[in-house]
Amino acid sequence: MNLFDVMDISGSALLAERQRAEIVTSNLANAETTHTAEGGPYRRMEVVFGAHRESQNFAAALASVGDLHARGVRVEGVVADNTAPLRRYEPNHPDADDQGYVSYPAINPAEEMVNLMGAARSYQLNAAAVQATKAMITSAIAILS
Numbered sequence: 001m002n003l004f005d006v007m008d009i010s011g012s013a014l015l016a017e018r019q020r021a022e023i024v025t026s027n028l029a030n031a032e033t034t035h036t037a038e039g040g041p042y043r044r045m046e047v048v049f050g051a052h053r054e055s056q057n058f059a060a061a062l063a064s065v066g067d068l069h070a071r072g073v074r075v076e077g078v079v080a081d082n083t084a085p086l087r088r089y090e091p092n093h094p095d096a097d098d099q100g101y102v103s104y105p106a107i108n109p110a111e112e113m114v115n116l117m118g119a120a121r122s123y124q125l126n127a128a129a130v131q132a133t134k135a136m137i138t139s140a141i142a143i144l145s
Contacts, residue, residue: 003133009073010129011072012073017120023047024116027105028107028109028113032104033105040085041085041105043105044105046079046080049074050074051071085103088101088104
């Protein structure tokens with residue numbers, strides 16, 4: 001693996017963590033949304049990460065076993081959480097059912113903040129890895145010249 005591959009891996013992680021942060025902020029913004037276009041309350045969304053692998057080509061066939069592993073991270077998809085909505089008794093709410101209960105999204109703001117902090121920290125670590133790799137490339141060029 002060369003230094004440019006390291007940059008690609010860190011870059012893919014930066015993109016994935018940015019999308020994770022966007023989904024978490026969307027969850028926080030919709031924590032009190034009781035009515036969506038699909039009907040019912042907003043459903044908490046989660047990002048599913050997966051390994052990004054290179055396609056098998058001639059160069060990959062000649063690579064060493066260590067180089068055949070994952071080449072980064074990618075977002076496999078964004079899925080809705082299947083947790084049942086929270087029901088609160090609010091008979092005067094416009095979205096109340098016949099019994100006076102309103103269904104709210106099952107979103108825990110503390111959990112979402114922890115997820116957002118995790119995405120931010122992962123983003124910072126990958127940005128630092130890009131900077132360190134860039135410094136190594138610059139040092140290698142300086143040594144060669």
